Amino acid sequence: xxxxxxxxxxxxxxxxxxxxxxxxxxxxxxxxxxxxxxxxxxxxxxxxxxxxxxxxxxxxxxxxxxxxxxxxxxxxxxxxxxxxxxxxxxxxxxxxxxxxxxxxxxxxxxxxxxxxxxxxxxxxxxxxxxxxxxxxxxxxxxxxxxxxxxxxxxxxxxxxxxxxxxxxxxxxxxxxxxxxxxxxxxxxxxxxxxxxxxxxxxxxxxxxxxxxxxxxxxxxxxxxxxxxxxxxxxxxxxxxxxxxxxxxxxxxxxxxxxxxxxxxxxxxxxxxxxx
Numbered sequence: 001x002x003x004x005x006x007x008x009x010x011x012x013x014x015x016x017x018x019x020x021x022x023x024x025x026x027x028x029x030x031x032x033x034x035x036x037x038x039x040x041x042x043x044x045x046x047x048x049x050x051x052x053x054x055x056x057x058x059x060x061x062x063x064x065x066x067x068x069x070x071x072x073x074x075x076x077x078x079x080x081x082x083x084x085x086x087x088x089x090x091x092x093x094x095x096x097x098x099x100x101x102x103x104x105x106x107x108x109x110x111x112x113x114x115x116x117x118x119x120x121x122x123x124x125x126x127x128x129x130x131x132x133x134x135x136x137x138x139x140x141x142x143x144x145x146x147x148x149x150x151x152x153x154x155x156x157x158x159x160x161x162x163x164x165x166x167x168x169x170x171x172x173x174x175x176x177x178x179x180x181x182x183x184x185x186x187x188x189x190x191x192x193x194x195x196x197x198x199x200x201x202x203x204x205x206x207x208x209x210x211x212x213x214x215x216x217x218x219x220x221x222x223x224x225x226x227x228x229x230x231x232x233x234x235x236x237x238x239x240x241x242x243x244x245x246x247x248x249x250x251x252x253x254x255x256x257x258x259x260x261x262x263x264x265x266x267x268x269x270x271x272x273x274x275x
Contacts, residue, residue: 001033001200001242002027002240003036003217003218003219003238003241004020004035004036004037004038004238005202005203005217005236006020006041007206007208007213008040008043010043010044010045010046010208011047013043013054016044017042019041020075021065024069026238027073028073032240034074034134036075036163037165037202038166038202038204039092041078041204042056042078043056043079045167045208045213046211047080051088055080055088057081058093067095067100070095070096070097070098074096076092077092077093077095078090078091080121081105087121087122088122089105089124090105091105092106092130092141092165094130094132096134097133101130101131102130102131102132104128104140107124108144108146108147108150109123109143110142110143114169127150127153127154128157129154129157129158129159135161135243135245136157137159137160137161138151138159139163140164142166142167144164145166145191152195152258155195155261159197160248161197161198161248163202164188164200164201166202166203168181168203169213170213170233171212172212177230178212178214178216178233180216181214181216181233184201184203185216192220192222195222196222196223196252196255196256196258198220198221198222200219200227200243201216201217201218203216205231205233205234205236212233216230217239219241222251223251228240228241
């Protein structure tokens with residue numbers, strides 16, 4: 001698997017697609033079978049009202065080159081998805097074999113601080129794995145991963161790995177690894193260790209509208225051991241990490257913690273709240 005940490009430009013779809021094609025070419029050269037791109041990788045992140053102009057449906061011809069490329073290498077890309085019933089979703093699409101196999105629509109839309117997603121997007125209403133010939137993946141878009149229930153519920157579907165796509169900004173604090181990136185690495189490691197499942201994290205890098213995005217794309221196994229180096233905050237890079245199902249089965253047999261999750265306690269708490 002490859003993590004494509006790229007710097008996108010808001011509203012510059014053709015420029016952003018060129019960054020996709022360059023990374024896909026590099027990934028093919030090293031025999032990667034799936035490439036994970038960041039949140040809203042096709043459109044750029046800070047679109048504001050421009051999201052209505054940049055939104056795409058899955059049949060839009062501008063996506064045809066990516067679909068064609070997926071005949072050789074699968075990928076997860078981020079885009080503002082125009083919904084049939086109206087509204088636009090912040091979405092991640094899994095492409096393989098020349099078509100869109102599945103889509104995840106972001107569940108949690110941050111609308112605080114620098115974030116204003118609730119004004120422009122509608123939240124997803126389903127949490128299901130995305131499947132293709134390479135496996136069953138729990139895909140989470142940025143803030144989805146900050147809600148513990150998202151990963152727990154996806155684990156119950158028997159996912160092979162979690163794929164987190166993000167557009168995570170950061171502040172600069174003089175450290176080699178920016179504060180925002182450190183927070184993301186804590187989330188990635190905790191998710192992997194507590195759910196005994198590999199996590200692949202692709203974050204965007206660079207600057208957009210005066211805001212620095214934290215990069216730091218990274219992959220860990222089900223014990224939170226690094227499967228790849230971590231990307232820098234400022235530079236585009238392609239990171240490689242191996243997904244081993246044999247290793248997943250072995251670790252889970254030794255540490256079956258997540259399979260014993262007490263969902264009955266969740267149910268009791270919800271019923272008590274609604275009573």
